[in-house]
Amino acid sequence: MLDDITQPLPGPGVSVLDEILSGLGSRQKTLPAKLFYDEAGCDLFNRITQLPEYYVTRAEVALLDRHAGEIAAHAPRSSSGGATLVEYGASDESKGVRLLDAEGSRFEAYVPIDIAPGALAAIAVRMQASHPRLTLAPVVADFLQPLVLPASVAAFPAMGFFPGSTIGNFRPDMVVRFLEQARQTLSVEQRSCFVIGTDLRKHPARLIPAYDDAQGVTAAFNRNILNHVNRVAEADFKPDAFAHRAIWNEQDGRIEMHLQSLTAQTVRLAGRTIRFSSGETIHTEDSYKHTREGFISLAARAGWRSDAFWTDPDRLFGMHLLLG
Template sequence: MSGLASPEAGIVAEALAGLTAPRKSLPPKLFYDEAGCALFGAITRLAEYYPTRTERALLTRVAAALGAWVEPGAALVEYGASDEEKAELLFGALESAAYVPIDIAAPALAALAARMRRRHPAIAVHPLAADFLAPVRLPAAIAGLQRLGFFPGSTIGNLDHDEAVAFLARARTALGPGSPLLIGVDLEKSLDILIPAYDDAEGVTAAFNLNILTRLNREAEADFDPALFRHRAVWNDRFRRIEMHLESRVPQSVRLAGLRIDFAAGETIHTENSYKFSEARFAALAAQAGWIVAESWTDPDRLFSVQLLVSRS
């Protein structure tokens, strides 16, 4: 492995673990290098991609109701904060004193913090570059403040069941007693809506998916030819999820950190899941981590929901 240092060593280890498994996969957090963050931003503006615009519209309604649950001057703790646009819809209603954006993409997080300090100088910004799927210690500077956890975008749907329960349980502990969690949850719907949202006509989602190979070429000593893979988005009815895959167009061999990895024609790398929920199934999931759904908001077409969770005890 040529003595690769962290974080590259971690990327190599995760990539090799997934690509040498019987069913090849890559962790979706590898999407989010600088190019991946930009491509995801472009996805959120696509006509086919309903989650972002639907959630934003809901958050304008939700913000007005938060006063019943969160005291003025609370700290907003956002998990997976690649940008601040959704958080900004809440700052006024919360009279936020502090904002803790947490994300694994350190460059995007630094740019977010710089923008926030220019646009909202009265709000103390404490960026935390971390993998929120691991235990996270919140900054000591917000120790005396109530916290509102914020996990938008239905990112919860990218986690398998056990991962989702573990994340929700860790967030409950980190946020502390009396601190609710506001979370975006994508709902079950027609495949005529779902599939185009993950396989758009312009090919932006395909470029986002393929960019993970470009990142491995740059950071993990790989030699993928992205042109020899195609993006696929499929519905898995058994697990109620959209799956994203990269399918090998031809039989081929790729090297990564000195190891040869063979692909058959049609073999795929599974890169992401996006689970879709009924409100009852999500409530049951949250309950396993010690949360109760206190309030839930949905759009008129029931495409998406924003749910406020409070601790069960």
């Protein structure tokens, strides 16, 4: 059963254009990583997940295949026994379905949340065919902003699900703020919980190729953000005038992705001129690699406590169960 795709609530007054202008006006130019995920960006990211260098998805899928039933068993139950699975950043349903279909699972509703309407519409078509009895309520939203779950799932307590290590894209202060908001969205007073995937800390020799693959797919993904900016901000970026760079920042425990200007150049954007010197970079993404203890500490600052932890056989990826 499909509800209409829910549109986002109004944000707190900061538009995407404001974010772009603010980031490109900073000493270290930046762009919001959410702009990676237009239709082309989603397709490129799906290709990245299949690359030999990109271990993250394989490790996470191995973890879910081994522990999906155990994870799903932790979902809170309503008086009727049902629960809602709320998946953050659901560009497709392949990971969520592993929990929905796990042995003993009693999920009665599924709320995929993503910023890309096209991806959610495609999920809705597939899920209506494969899970016709499931209440399906997609939400188009920037989940870094406050949001409210659809009324159609209000009767069921929720298990939040944030796979894929996307939370690694957030600075530590953003992690805490996001987790605080999730407590409100998931209504922890209804005994809701949150399952979150994190890429674990490991040697840079394993990390850097995952973000700078030999086929250049990650480079294309990085440059594509400029195509998206061109559309939403009436800009004239030339993506081929920028080189992809992936850097390990040991001090902060993160991979950084940058776009490096190959020449001195100017870009017009929303009626303004943005100047680049040769070699200057736009910092497009961070990917923090958490230790188990470090992430539990961040979660505690947001009012969550750790109840369980799972990892893959090679201990590349971790999944936390948090209780409010």
